Amino acid sequence: MEKKKLLEVEGLRVSFQTHGGTVQAVRGVSFSLHEGETLAVVGESGCGKSVTARSIMRLIPEHIGRITEGHIRFQDKDLTALTEKQMRELRGSQISMIFQDSMTALNPTITIGEQIMEGIIRHQKVSRQEAREQAVETLKLVGIANPESRLKQYLHQFSGGMRQRIMIAIAFVCRPKILIADEPTTALDVTIQAQILDLFKRLQEQTGVSIIMITHDLGVVAKIANRVNVMYAGQVVESGAVRDIFYHPQHPYTRGLLGSMPRLDSERDIPLKSIPGTPPDLFAPPQGCAFAARCEYALEVCGRYQPETTTVCERHRVACWLQDPRAKNIWPQRDEATG
Amino acid sequence: MASFVLRRFISMVITLWLIVTVTFFLMHTIPGSPFQRDGRESNETVIQNLMAHYHLDQPLSVQYILYLKSLVGLDLGPSISHYPDTVNNMIARGFPVSFQLGMAALLFAIVSGIALGTVAALRHNKIIDYAAMVFAVIGIAVPNFIVATVLIKYVAVEWKLFPVASWGTWKHIVLPALALATGPLALIARMTRANMIEVLNQDYIETAKAKGLSPAVIVCKHALRNAVLPVVTLLGALLANVLTGSFVIEKIFAVPGMGKYFVDGINNRDYAVIMGTTVFYSALLVFLMFLVDVAYGIIDPRIKLHKREG
Numbered sequence: 027m028e029k030k031k032l033l034e035v036e037g038l039r040v041s042f043q044t045h046g047g048t049v050q051a052v053r054g055v056s057f058s059l060h061e062g063e064t065l066a067v068v069g070e071s072g073c074g075k076s077v078t079a080r081s082i083m084r085l086i087p088e089h090i091g092r093i094t095e096g097h098i099r100f101q102d103k104d105l106t107a108l109t110e111k112q113m114r115e116l117r118g119s120q121i122s123m124i125f126q127d128s129m130t131a132l133n134p135t136i137t138i139g140e141q142i143m144e145g146i147i148r149h150q151k152v153s154r155q156e157a158r159e160q161a162v163e164t165l166k167l168v169g170i171a172n173p174e175s176r177l178k179q180y181l182h183q184f185s186g187g188m189r190q191r192i193m194i195a196i197a198f199v200c201r202p203k204i205l206i207a208d209e210p211t212t213a214l215d216v217t218i219q220a221q222i223l224d225l226f227k228r229l230q231e232q233t234g235v236s237i238i239m240i241t242h243d244l245g246v247v248a249k250i251a252n253r254v255n256v257m258y259a260g261q262v263v264e265s266g267a268v269r270d271i272f273y274h275p276q277h278p279y280t281r282g283l284l285g286s287m288p289r290l291d292s293e294r295d296i297p298l299k300s301i302p303g304t305p306p307d308l309f310a311p312p313q314g315c316a317f318a319a320r321c322e323y324a325l326e327v328c329g330r331y332q333p334e335t336t337t338v339c340e341r342h343r344v345a346c347w348l349q350d351p352r353a354k355n356i357w358p359q360r361d362e363a364t365g
Numbered sequence: 366m367a368s369f370v371l372r373r374f375i376s377m378v379i380t381l382w383l384i385v386t387v388t389f390f391l392m393h394t395i396p397g398s399p400f401q402r403d404g405r406e407s408n409e410t411v412i413q414n415l416m417a418h419y420h421l422d423q424p425l426s427v428q429y430i431l432y433l434k435s436l437v438g439l440d441l442g443p444s445i446s447h448y449p450d451t452v453n454n455m456i457a458r459g460f461p462v463s464f465q466l467g468m469a470a471l472l473f474a475i476v477s478g479i480a481l482g483t484v485a486a487l488r489h490n491k492i493i494d495y496a497a498m499v500f501a502v503i504g505i506a507v508p509n510f511i512v513a514t515v516l517i518k519y520v521a522v523e524w525k526l527f528p529v530a531s532w533g534t535w536k537h538i539v540l541p542a543l544a545l546a547t548g549p550l551a552l553i554a555r556m557t558r559a560n561m562i563e564v565l566n567q568d569y570i571e572t573a574k575a576k577g578l579s580p581a582v583i584v585c586k587h588a589l590r591n592a593v594l595p596v597v598t599l600l601g602a603l604l605a606n607v608l609t610g611s612f613v614i615e616k617i618f619a620v621p622g623m624g625k626y627f628v629d630g631i632n633n634r635d636y637a638v639i640m641g642t643t644v645f646y647s648a649l650l651v652f653l654m655f656l657v658d659v660a661y662g663i664i665d666p667r668i669k670l671h672k673r674e675g
Binding site for chain 2: 083085114115116117118119122123125127130131132133134135136144145148149193196197
């Protein structure tokens with residue numbers, strides 16, 4: 027399914043000026059998003075996945091955060107070169123974002139209807155009546171019963187799952203090309219999570235929207251994603267189709283992530299595996315591979331030089347020295363299924 | 366909503382009764398009496414008769430019951446020192462003037478305070494922010510009678526922009542209202558700024574940005590409403606503050622308001638006037654608090670829910 031590239035991120039670097047110095051939150055991230063696909067971005071807290079997403083929306087906090095290098099191509103525009111005003115035209119209409127905590131991400135003192143409708147009114151030349159009809163339509167689409175009466179209600183009158191559906195409705199009301207979801211299911215309980223993920227799938231089937239799903243939950247990835255970017259310390263260390271990542275992980279970090287997932291068939295009294303150590307300090311990123319300090323397979327070269335990104339097969343790419351021909355005999359080959 | 370209003374109303378009445386009781390007994394612990402002051406000698410029988418006329422010879426508990434009785438009939442009694450004037454009349458004459466002045470001051474304080482606070486928050490840690498906050502600190506720190514004298518000296522006397530020391534046209538309100546407004550203005554500005562900075566960091570502001578809304582819409586529609594909520598709570602107290610705090614200002618600008626009667630009442634141990642003005646202002650304050658609670662429920666829909674549950 028070789029579809030058209032919708033979004034292409036190339037060598038993106040983002041840094042923040044803080045009192046403690048400059049944090050390099052994103053350090054040269056490249057990936058592309060195709061029409062109608064779901065790309066999952068996984069990684070632990072602080073690995074730069076949210077910052078990458080916000081960079082696409084150009085929503086990194088002004089004053090302190092800055093895209094220092096790289097390009098974000100969407101359709102025929104470079105989003106990093108657009109003015110704030112041009113960017114506002116795209117936000118909500120072409121690219122939308124769904125935030126993690128629907129309790130705080132919605133305004134408590136404005137009706138849900140108004141919060142949905144203002145996006146329509148902002149981007150389309152329609153009357154309030156038409157905007158209301160579209161809002162009702164979208165609420166139906168995301169599975170909210172009695173949308174007409176629900177429009178007049180406030181945030182606190184909805185349950186957690188309902189609130190997340192409303193967040194999705196707000197993001198989706200102008201039928202954007204790209205939906206960026208920043209951990210949309212993290213604050214929800216498991217049954218609601220499944221419903222929300224189904225909703226994403228259904229929206230994609232019906233409208234062909236491309237989704238960037240930021241998550242640290244590999245269960246979510248397995249359920250919804252076509253492709254996966256594994257991020258570590260502000261870089262994409264491995265990317266590929268879901269089955270490649272789950273069944274043939276190449277990067278030791280990806281293996282670590284998969285290995286630290288609880289399994290239904292494992293012995294009860296065996297403690298969960300974890301990756302020892304903590305991610306590197308992004309005020310002063312290490313010279314070589316960022317994962318080297320925690321990697322059980324680390325070679326001497328890993329601490330000195332950044333690994334190149336190599337292609338394993340098709341669109342499965344990995345940045346690791348173990349891929350180098352000279353290291354082949356150390357690395358357990360890809361016959362060993364982990365997932 | 367109705368049961369909420371009713372409950373608030375009942376607690377309002379109880380509060381007032383407590384205030385009346387405490388004020389009544391406290392007032393009578395002050396040494397001196399309306400007829401013995403300035404060391405003047407008066408005829409003993411005359412004083413006896415006067416005391417009897419105002420029921421001051423009765424035990425305190427009886428006086429208290431008598432006072433409560435007349436209070437229920439909304440009669441604040443006759444003035445002791447300004448016979449035959451009644452306290453009701455004094456309030457009827459003085460209050461509209463004080464009210465007019467207070468409202469003008471408060472309106473000015475609210476509008477400029479919120480504007481100043483918002484601008485400061487939007488330019489957080491920039492020169493405008495610092496300037497606004499220096500102004501606000503000065504506004505809180507400098508007593509309003511100093512502001513009043515400065516205004517009189519420059520605006521009225523040297524530049525002759527506005528008249529002083531009389532009362533009649535709208536021009537006479539400007540300077541006392543300005544002097545009266547500085548404190549509340551500074552308070553509102555600081556509060557709006559602090560709230561605004563907090564609100565602008567909320568997640569829903571980011572959601573609004575993600576919709577592509579312009580900064581003006583985000584501030585006016587999404588931020589301001591939430592940022593001024595705490596200011597609304599403050600309004601009842603501020604209004605009472607502006608009304609009662611105008612004594613000195615009224616004196617300086619020779620405004621014929623209620624402040625005059627209140628101060629005179631204390632000096633003359635005019636029990637009826639002290640009680641009357643205190644009760645009146647308390648009632649006003651408590652009633653304003655009540656209005657603010659109801660207004661809060663209208664602005665912030667979440668409060669309605671708690672009422673229904675409770």
